[in-house]
Amino acid sequence: MSWKKVIPLLQRVSLEPRPDNQLVKIFHIPAPLEIVGVGTDAVVVYHPQDRDTVFKVFAPNREQVWANEVEVYHKLGKSRWFPLLKDAYPGCLVLSYERGKTLYDCLIEGIPIPESVVEEVEEARRYARDRGLNPRDIHLKNVLLQDGHAKLLDVSEYLKSGDDGRWDHMVQAYRRFYPLFRGKRIPVALLEEIKRAYREWDGRSLPLTDWARRFLPAIFSDDPESN
Structure with missing residues (x-):
């Protein structure tokens, strides 16, 4: 499936940052999205119909972190050591799903x-x-x-x-x-x-x-x- 079909679900993800470098607080992840990982700035989810893609959804007020990561991934390009940035839209990165x-x-x-x-x-x-x-x-x-x-x-x-x-x-x-x-x-x-x-x-x-x-x-x- 095209990852763009997942956008309406991603827009319903609800989370907020927490102080002192704690993991973000998650309020809602709409089905059928599933959590892959949780960080201090974002949550990473995937859709079961696209097993090769994950979506990194950033918490509110983390726009600069998002912009920084977009810039970094563009500079890294395609590399065997890093995930591939497939696409990006404000507040979300579309990345290759790296298992291990x-x-x-x-x-x-x-x-x-x-x-x-x-x-x-x-x-x-x-x-x-x-x-x-x-x-x-x-x-x-x-x-x-x-x-x-x-x-x-x-x-x-x-x-x-x-x-x-x-x-x-x-x-x-x-x-x-x-x-x-x-x-x-x-x-x-x-x-x-x-x-x-x-x-x-x-x-x-x-x-x-x-x-x-x-x-x-x-x-x-x-x-x-x-x-």
């Missing part, structure tokens, strides 16, 4: 994350930089493991300046610690605890490897949820 497990889900489910995926993210970052972008805000929840390859999902901060260091820190932790627990399921509560602690870590009091090492006992605990 996020790296966050891989840790929860004990799915091994190959080194090649880390290397492909590095290639994707170079690709984006070559097109005048600044790939940042790359983390476990917006990198997919897709048929053994990497796919980067969220490009909303690629026009911002500065380096948040998140991906570089993840790579350090991956190469230093991940081989010790590759394939082991990590409880969601522990991952969320690590995420909260990371946000508080200032990078000056302790080197990253020393800071991260304190979580190893919890990873290797006998908690049955983590086995």
